[in-house]
Amino acid sequence: MTSTVNGSDVKHTTPEGEERPLLEIKDLKVQFTTQEGKVTAVDGVDITLYRGQSLAIVGESGSGKSTTAHAIINLLPGSGQIAGGQIILDGQDISKASKKEMEAIRGRKIGFVPQDPMSNLNPVWSIGFQVEEAIRANGIATGRKEVRARAIEVLKQAGLQDADRRLKQFPHQFSGGMRQRVLIGMGLSADPQLLIADEPTSALDVTVQRVILDHLESLTRELGTTLLFITHDLGLAAERAEQLVVMYKGRVVESGPSLEILQNPQHPYTQRLVAAAPSLASRRITSTIHGQEGAAHETGSEVGTTTDTIDLIATAEARAEAHEAAAAQPPAIVVEDLTKVFKIRGSGDFTAVDKVSFEIPKGTTTALVGESGSGKSTVAKMLLKLEDVTSGKIIVGGKDLASLTGKELFDLRSRMQPVFQDPYGSLNPLRNIGNTISEPLVTHGVGDRASRRARVFELLDQVSLPRTLVGRYPNELSGGQRQRIAIARALALKPEIVVLDEAVSALDVLVQAQILRLLADLQAELDLTYLFITHDLAVVRVIADNVCVMQKGRIVEAAATDDVFENPTEQYTKDLLAAIPGANLQLGA
Amino acid sequence: MAGYIARRLLQAIPVLLGTTFLIYFMVFAMPGDPVVALFGDKTPPPQVLEAVRERYNLDKPFIVQYLLFLGGIFQGDFGVSFSGQPVSEILAVTFPVTLQLAVLAVLIEMVFGITIGLVSGLRKGGIFDASFLVVSLILISLPVFVVAFVAQFVFGIQLGWFRTTVGPGAPIQDLVLPAIVLATISFAQIVRLTRASVIDTGGQDFVRTAASKGLSRRRIVPVHILRNSLIPVVTYLAVDFGVLMVGATVTEGIFNVPGVGRTLYQAIIRGEGPTVVSFVTVMVLIYLVINLLVDLLYAVLDPRIRYAK
Numbered sequence: 001m002t003s004t005v006n007g008s009d010v011k012h013t014t015p016e017g018e019e020r021p022l023l024e025i026k027d028l029k030v031q032f033t034t035q036e037g038k039v040t041a042v043d044g045v046d047i048t049l050y051r052g053q054s055l056a057i058v059g060e061s062g063s064g065k066s067t068t069a070h071a072i073i074n075l076l077p078g079s080g081q082i083a084g085g086q087i088i089l090d091g092q093d094i095s096k097a098s099k100k101e102m103e104a105i106r107g108r109k110i111g112f113v114p115q116d117p118m119s120n121l122n123p124v125w126s127i128g129f130q131v132e133e134a135i136r137a138n139g140i141a142t143g144r145k146e147v148r149a150r151a152i153e154v155l156k157q158a159g160l161q162d163a164d165r166r167l168k169q170f171p172h173q174f175s176g177g178m179r180q181r182v183l184i185g186m187g188l189s190a191d192p193q194l195l196i197a198d199e200p201t202s203a204l205d206v207t208v209q210r211v212i213l214d215h216l217e218s219l220t221r222e223l224g225t226t227l228l229f230i231t232h233d234l235g236l237a238a239e240r241a242e243q244l245v246v247m248y249k250g251r252v253v254e255s256g257p258s259l260e261i262l263q264n265p266q267h268p269y270t271q272r273l274v275a276a277a278p279s280l281a282s283r284r285i286t287s288t289i290h291g292q293e294g295a296a297h298e299t300g301s302e303v304g305t306t307t308d309t310i311d312l313i314a315t316a317e318a319r320a321e322a323h324e325a326a327a328a329q330p331p332a333i334v335v336e337d338l339t340k341v342f343k344i345r346g347s348g349d350f351t352a353v354d355k356v357s358f359e360i361p362k363g364t365t366t367a368l369v370g371e372s373g374s375g376k377s378t379v380a381k382m383l384l385k386l387e388d389v390t391s392g393k394i395i396v397g398g399k400d401l402a403s404l405t406g407k408e409l410f411d412l413r414s415r416m417q418p419v420f421q422d423p424y425g426s427l428n429p430l431r432n433i434g435n436t437i438s439e440p441l442v443t444h445g446v447g448d449r450a451s452r453r454a455r456v457f458e459l460l461d462q463v464s465l466p467r468t469l470v471g472r473y474p475n476e477l478s479g480g481q482r483q484r485i486a487i488a489r490a491l492a493l494k495p496e497i498v499v500l501d502e503a504v505s506a507l508d509v510l511v512q513a514q515i516l517r518l519l520a521d522l523q524a525e526l527d528l529t530y531l532f533i534t535h536d537l538a539v540v541r542v543i544a545d546n547v548c549v550m551q552k553g554r555i556v557e558a559a560a561t562d563d564v565f566e567n568p569t570e571q572y573t574k575d576l577l578a579a580i581p582g583a584n585l586q587l588g589a
Numbered sequence: 590m591a592g593y594i595a596r597r598l599l600q601a602i603p604v605l606l607g608t609t610f611l612i613y614f615m616v617f618a619m620p621g622d623p624v625v626a627l628f629g630d631k632t633p634p635p636q637v638l639e640a641v642r643e644r645y646n647l648d649k650p651f652i653v654q655y656l657l658f659l660g661g662i663f664q665g666d667f668g669v670s671f672s673g674q675p676v677s678e679i680l681a682v683t684f685p686v687t688l689q690l691a692v693l694a695v696l697i698e699m700v701f702g703i704t705i706g707l708v709s710g711l712r713k714g715g716i717f718d719a720s721f722l723v724v725s726l727i728l729i730s731l732p733v734f735v736v737a738f739v740a741q742f743v744f745g746i747q748l749g750w751f752r753t754t755v756g757p758g759a760p761i762q763d764l765v766l767p768a769i770v771l772a773t774i775s776f777a778q779i780v781r782l783t784r785a786s787v788i789d790t791g792g793q794d795f796v797r798t799a800a801s802k803g804l805s806r807r808r809i810v811p812v813h814i815l816r817n818s819l820i821p822v823v824t825y826l827a828v829d830f831g832v833l834m835v836g837a838t839v840t841e842g843i844f845n846v847p848g849v850g851r852t853l854y855q856a857i858i859r860g861e862g863p864t865v866v867s868f869v870t871v872m873v874l875i876y877l878v879i880n881l882l883v884d885l886l887y888a889v890l891d892p893r894i895r896y897a898k
Binding site for chain 2: 099116119121124125126134172186190
């Protein structure tokens with residue numbers, strides 16, 4: 001009945017009473033050998049998982065959650081090895097199993113659904129081949145026809161309706177969501193007792209993610225499979241798993257029933273994580289407001305007060321004030337009937353952006369939201385004049401972009417700056433931080449050497465980075481630091497408009513929260529206008545004043561942020577909102 | 590697919606015209622009168638010289654010479670060498686020899702290069718890997734004529750395993766030693782390429798996924814690692830085959846192999862314009878066809894590549 005998880009007594013009843021756990025990890029230690037010696041990636045992790053249960057390991061990148069999952073099936077990358085502890089599967093310590101025994105366990109007893117559907121299927125073999133070899137290796141069926149029939153069966157089970165027709169196709173002919181279904185089908189093909197799903201949907205659009213997770217959930221329940229989830233998304237974990245294990249720097253900091261942890265996080269790290277999760281934070285914004293209005297039944301407001309870093313709430317409130325002040329001024333950007341048609345050889349034209357119109361008032365943030373392929377990034381590219389406009393108008397600061405040439409266009413570039421998604425790809429690895437930030441100043445001939453240096457220091461202060469970073473190179477910095485550098489570079493010329501194309505999407509939750517707050521502070525301080533491109537509606541609520549929801553090149557809904565969240569009129573917007581992981585959690589209940 | 594092949598063949602036409610023109614021009618611009626040189630120390634009467642010139646079209650302006658030559662090629666006439674033998678006949682004799690040599694060399698490269706590269710890649714940093722790193726570095730840094738002479742001396746003269754020269758009409762086993770020497774040029778490259786490719790593929794996510802499905806190492810290595818790693822290696826081998834097909838001048842020269850390379854070399858020395866240009870034209874054709882085959886092979890190896898109509 002009672003199991004001790006990492007020292008803290010957490011009571012939870014098992015579905016079948018006193019039965020022994022299916023998976024028990026005791027004091028697991030995983031080490032990697034590097035040139036500087038041994039690095040401990042997982043340090044004394046205890047996890048207990050009973051038959052038929054679902055458990056999620058939550059943590060940011062580098063917390064050791066994926067390493068734990070790989071240790072269970074003994075497929076640690078590179079120099080990784082289990083340095084201590086036990087992994088007991090159904091009474092057998094598999095951490096000491098031989099290669100042969102392990103091969104028999106993988107697939108047959110433990111199924112595995114990997115993280116990235118794009119890289120986890122071999123591109124040179126057909127889907128059918130790859131599913132069939134899994135079935136054959138585990139002795140589920142023999143004979144060509146039986147194997148093929150079973151392959152079709154598992155793929156259909158995983159939600160690939162036309163499986164029999166698509167067996168001969170190759171991975172590149174499948175969309176990301178479809179590939180993930182194939183991987184789920186493969187993981188379940190030998191009917192394993194335990195399924196490990198390592199961030200099974202983080203590479204997918206939010207609505208696709210929801211469909212797939214729903215499917216995975218009902219499928220595992222139907223088959224009675226025990227589910228071990230690995231995710232960085234606390235909202236998703238709480239929504240999908242009964243038990244939560246929070247990992248931080250290789251250790252388990254907290255574990256227990258999901259809702260309990262969300263409502264009453266004990267460890268400071270968990271508290272910060274709960275506070276920073278955008279999907280949960282935006283719920284709390286409403287609950288705090290309700291609380292102030294005197295809605296006594298809203299116990300949810302307590303969740304907010306238990307944490308000391310309610311960054312996002314403060315951010316959101318500051319934004320609301322700034323917004324009122326800005327309403328009087330003329331709009332910074334006006335987009336009218338903007339259209340972009342790509343010519344595709346052989347298959348005619350493709351309209352990526354279709355008569356899109358919106359205005360962004362000065363000093364405010366407008367978010368352009370949509371799934372991949374909705375045309376949102378193309379709008380940003382046209383605004384930055386990185387892509388030609390097919391028809392329609394873009395007016396920036398009262399001037400039509402199309403009429404600008406040479407010098408005027410050059411000047412415009414100094415007033416409008418981009419920040420891109422990938423902080424690893426957008427900084428030149430061969431230039432140090434000082435040169436990176438001062439590059440726009442040099443290009444536009446601003447100041448002399450000394451004044452540029454002073455400006456670089458000032459910018460580093462503004463983005464809260466130490467001045468000592470000036471001589472360092474991008475590869476020495478973390479993702480969050482790099483994104484701060486990219487923002488500093490964008491601000492170097494004191495622009496009026498910043499176009500943020502998925503600027504926080506690649507970052508961990510806590511870092512994301514920091515960058516969002518930084519952006520809000522900078523906006524208040526420098527009166528910046530933001531065009532914020534994102535697929536993540538949860539982030540939108542925290543940062544944006546107005547929202548335009550894009551679908552297939554058109555704006556299907558445009559309104560003030562709160563209206564969109566509280567009274568969405570379009571079905572598509574409702575779907576997007578419902579798909580935010582954790583959105584349906586009853587935190588206060 | 591058919592459309593793609595047709596387009597590629599059409600593209601070959603300007604390439605062929607350009608190369609033949611350039612080669613013809615260069616041979617034309619070579620110093621010295623080939624006709625006078627033909628007679629050595631003797632001084633033939635001017636009428637004879639004139640007759641020879643007329644026979645080989647050497648009395649006409651350059652552009653006319655070139656067009657006449659080109660017209661001949663389109664009718665299947667590759668011209669006549671100074672010895673009076675039609676160039677097409679010379680080609681028919683030398684070409685099979687070079688083909689045998691190239692096939693042998695590529696087979697040796699393939700079997701040893703891929704095997705050693707695979708083992709090195711799978712056991713990265715081990716003793717096997719380290720020793721073949723040294724061997725391949727030595728082979729890369731040695732010029733082919735050094736390898737050829739050493740091989741001739743050790744295996745041909747001291748051990749007596751092979752004959753040191755091949756000569757016309759020699760049996761195919763005589764080509765083994767020159768083929769080994771030829772193979773050493775690319776062998777090291779193949780080993781390095783296979784090794785790098787195997788290491789790269791071995792670290793791919795889908796290899797881990799294959800293992801997570803419960804597949805044994807014995808299945809993963811050939812099916813998921815080697816198959817994917819071979820894509821760059823096989824294309825390199827095919828291009829290498831193309832290079833060997835157009836003649837390994839130095840090696841053929843050292844072993845006295847009566848192949849394309851040696852014959853071309855002699856024709857250049859003698860300033861035999863038509864022979865040189867005909868040979869080069871055929872070589873360019875072969876090279877273009879092999880390159881097209883390589884590109885098509887690429888699509889077979891990697892299903893992601895499909896050529897647009």
